[in-house]
Amino acid sequence: MKQTLLAVEHLSTHFHTRSGVVRAVDDVSFTLNAGEVLGLVGESGSGKSVTGYSIMGLVDPPGRIVGGSIRMADQELTTLGSEQMRALRGNRIAMIFQDPMMTLNPVLSIDTQMIEAVRAHRKLSRREARDRARETLVRVGIPAPEKRLRDYPHQFSGGMRQRVAIAIALLNDPDIIIADEPTTALDVTIQGQILFEMQKLARETGAALIWITHDLSVVAGLADRICVMYAGRIVEHGMAVDVLGTPRHPYTRGLLDSIPANAPAHTRLRQIAGMTPSLLDLPAGCAFRTRCAYAASECEQDPPMFDVGAPGQSARCFFPLGAGTEPA
Amino acid sequence: MTKTRPSAVPLLELRGMTKRFERPPDLAARLARMVGAGSPAQSVRAVDAVDLSIAEREVVGLVGESGCGKSTLGRLAVGLLAPSAGDRRWRGAPVIASPPAAAREQQLKTQMIFQDPFASLNPRRRVVDIVGEAPVVHGVIAAHQQLEYVGLQLNRVGLDPTLMRRFPHQFSGGQRARIGIARALAVKPEFLVCDESVAALDVSIQAQVINLFMDLRAALNLTYLFISHDLGVVRHISDRLVIMYLGRVVESGPADEVFAAPNHPYTRALLAEVGSARPGKRAFVPVRGEIPSPLAPPRGCHFHPRCPYAMPRCRESAPALAPVAPGRLSACFLNDTETAT
Numbered sequence: 205m206k207q208t209l210l211a212v213e214h215l216s217t218h219f220h221t222r223s224g225v226v227r228a229v230d231d232v233s234f235t236l237n238a239g240e241v242l243g244l245v246g247e248s249g250s251g252k253s254v255t256g257y258s259i260m261g262l263v264d265p266p267g268r269i270v271g272g273s274i275r276m277a278d279q280e281l282t283t284l285g286s287e288q289m290r291a292l293r294g295n296r297i298a299m300i301f302q303d304p305m306m307t308l309n310p311v312l313s314i315d316t317q318m319i320e321a322v323r324a325h326r327k328l329s330r331r332e333a334r335d336r337a338r339e340t341l342v343r344v345g346i347p348a349p350e351k352r353l354r355d356y357p358h359q360f361s362g363g364m365r366q367r368v369a370i371a372i373a374l375l376n377d378p379d380i381i382i383a384d385e386p387t388t389a390l391d392v393t394i395q396g397q398i399l400f401e402m403q404k405l406a407r408e409t410g411a412a413l414i415w416i417t418h419d420l421s422v423v424a425g426l427a428d429r430i431c432v433m434y435a436g437r438i439v440e441h442g443m444a445v446d447v448l449g450t451p452r453h454p455y456t457r458g459l460l461d462s463i464p465a466n467a468p469a470h471t472r473l474r475q476i477a478g479m480t481p482s483l484l485d486l487p488a489g490c491a492f493r494t495r496c497a498y499a500a501s502e503c504e505q506d507p508p509m510f511d512v513g514a515p516g517q518s519a520r521c522f523f524p525l526g527a528g529t530e531p532a
Numbered sequence: 533m534t535k536t537r538p539s540a541v542p543l544l545e546l547r548g549m550t551k552r553f554e555r556p557p558d559l560a561a562r563l564a565r566m567v568g569a570g571s572p573a574q575s576v577r578a579v580d581a582v583d584l585s586i587a588e589r590e591v592v593g594l595v596g597e598s599g600c601g602k603s604t605l606g607r608l609a610v611g612l613l614a615p616s617a618g619d620r621r622w623r624g625a626p627v628i629a630s631p632p633a634a635a636r637e638q639q640l641k642t643q644m645i646f647q648d649p650f651a652s653l654n655p656r657r658r659v660v661d662i663v664g665e666a667p668v669v670h671g672v673i674a675a676h677q678q679l680e681y682v683g684l685q686l687n688r689v690g691l692d693p694t695l696m697r698r699f700p701h702q703f704s705g706g707q708r709a710r711i712g713i714a715r716a717l718a719v720k721p722e723f724l725v726c727d728e729s730v731a732a733l734d735v736s737i738q739a740q741v742i743n744l745f746m747d748l749r750a751a752l753n754l755t756y757l758f759i760s761h762d763l764g765v766v767r768h769i770s771d772r773l774v775i776m777y778l779g780r781v782v783e784s785g786p787a788d789e790v791f792a793a794p795n796h797p798y799t800r801a802l803l804a805e806v807g808s809a810r811p812g813k814r815a816f817v818p819v820r821g822e823i824p825s826p827l828a829p830p831r832g833c834h835f836h837p838r839c840p841y842a843m844p845r846c847r848e849s850a851p852a853l854a855p856v857a858p859g860r861l862s863a864c865f866l867n868d869t870e871t872a873t
Contacts, residue, residue, distance in 0.1 A: 247735060247737075248705075248734055361822055363822060391597035391598050391761065391823060392597060392761060392763070392802060393802065393805065393818070393823070393838075394822070395805065396805045396816050396818040396819065397819070399818075400815075403816055418735060420735070421806075424814075425814040425816060426816075459736060461739070462736050462738065462739035463739075463764065464739070464742060464765050464769075465764030465767065465768070465806050467768065469767055469768050469769075469787065469788065469791075470746070470769070472747075473739040473742055473768075474739075475736065475739040475740045475743055476736040476740075479704055480734065480737075
């Protein structure tokens with residue numbers, strides 16, 4: 205049995221805005237084991253990024269974690285003070301953002317930023333910290349690291365900048381890395397390079413990875429397990445092979461059918477009807493029911509997660525696909 | 533799906549299209565030039581002698597990564613940019629030599645749909661004006677028909693006509709994409725350039741808009757130049773593919789054939805990254821190297837520093853586009869030698 209690194213239970217993060225309470229993350233539970241890659245998949249507004257920010261303790265007002273727990277080893281993160289959280293952040297949990305300039309300071313050279321990140325958590329001399337920074341740049345595949353250390357962020361290309369951000373996340377050998385769409389803004393061949401590096405690094409360092417993305421084809425090749433989120437909730441969860449191969453929730457099925465590369469060329473895609481609902485105005489019960497082809501009157505009640513299909517697979521649906529319970 | 537039969541005269545033909553952008557000299561450069569010490573202005577060949585012909589009712593997918601010149605070529609194709617060199621023909625007639633009235637008529641027949649559904653709509657105007665202004669100005673309809681006409685246009689792209697008094701910010705991303713499509717279609721074009729028109733949308737909404745593009749093509753006999761970095765999307769709707777790298781076309785041919793057996797090493801690298809979400813982990817095999825700066829492209833074949841098959845001659849001269857199969861062109865020296873795999 206693999207060691208559980210992170211356990212998120214019934215996490216709810218709400219934003220209290222003037223127009224009402226936005227339940228960005230609503231009763232989300234999952235675990236992350238050592239050395240595992242967990243894909244957190246969803247469209248915009250599904251709460252996938254806010255889940256990542258909640259774990260990192262980076263939710264700003266008007267947002268607030270209103271319930272649930274996040275346990276790392278035996279430490280409860282939701283009640284930690286800001287000083288203790290700072291000691292963890294960048295040390296045992298690190299985050300990579302879609303825009304590397306979220307991580308990088310544009311007016312400081314890379315070595316200044318990396319040395320600072322090392323020395324914030326370890327008693328090392330500047331020289332030792334710099335050596336560590338250089339080694340980490342080598343690990344993420346940056347050529348001529350000694351020279352690049354003296355460069356400023358604007359002197360790097362988009363792909364190289366993302367590599368620097370990844371290097372900074374790796375500096376202190378974190379147990380958990382949360383990657384929030386780190387390849388979305390990159391060109392396809394550069395995305396391939398970054399995915400290759402991340403796959404290699406996760407294997408080498410044994411760090412567990414939470415990969416947040418809207419792109420099912422990226423997690424398909426990368427993740428061990430997948431959580432699919434919709435309107436703040438996890439609607440399906442299971443091994444990547446099972447969720448992508450035999451999806452049980454109609455939304456997961458719809459997402460997979462929407463990918464053009466999965467369908468024969470020139471045919472109509474089997475689209476999901478309607479639009480993503482506003483989080484301020486969610487339908488009661490199952491949030492997907494207004495777009496779902498199988499919705500029935502039961503769906504006005506909140507569906508719990510049902511174990512369905514393969515071991516470890518579960519779906520938040522009264523009528524999971526392939527279980528013979530879909531209404532005609 | 534109907535295969536388009538290339539008719540004798542293509543709908544749009546670009547010959548030797550070249551677009552150079554020059555960096556305007558800064559103060560220091562201007563001063564240096566005044567005393568006679570200046571260096572020549574730096575210029576980017578965004579599009580370098582590209583030939584492209586699009587047959588009536590054909591969907592051509594234009595693929596490439598950032599900086600490859602695909603958007604510039606799209607803008608040249610609709611006439612939003614004036615080429616530095618080259619010739620644009622509409623149904624066989626050079627556009628520049630046409631009388632103004634005919635040129636305007638032709639201009640109206642080509643429309644563009646932009647990438648950003650937020651930036652491409654004027655936030656201070658209502659949908660009825662955004663969609664309805666051009667057809668009235670160009671005399672497609674009379675002013676008093678505007679409301680009814682806009683209603684029809686919105687209906688056609690799957691929007692509720694009762695929303696026409698609203699402003700763009702009151703719509704979601706997918707709805708705004710539909711407004712952009714309705715605006716382009718309102719002047720009854722024959723040819724649409726779609727520049728990354730689905731890139732900003734969520735997967736489920738993207739599928740809806742792709743379906744809409746395919747329905748509209750069938751209903752209105754449209755011709756598309758579909759520009760995208762997403763090969764999955766392009767493969768889905770295109771009859772023919774054109775792949776660009778740093779301002780040059782490296783390969784073109786029928787979409788099915790290019791996907792089944794890509795010829796150019798760059799095309800092969802791109803195709804390896806098509807996301808299909810088939811279950812099962814895979815090892816990502818990256819193409820090495822960065823996309824070079826278009827300000828200083830490599831000598832010879834632009835792709836040679838990243839190409840696993842590069843030979844000495846690839847550094848010396850650029851390979852020309854040459855036929856490799858009926859209807860297929862590729863610009864690679866590997867096709868000259870017998871080492872091609």
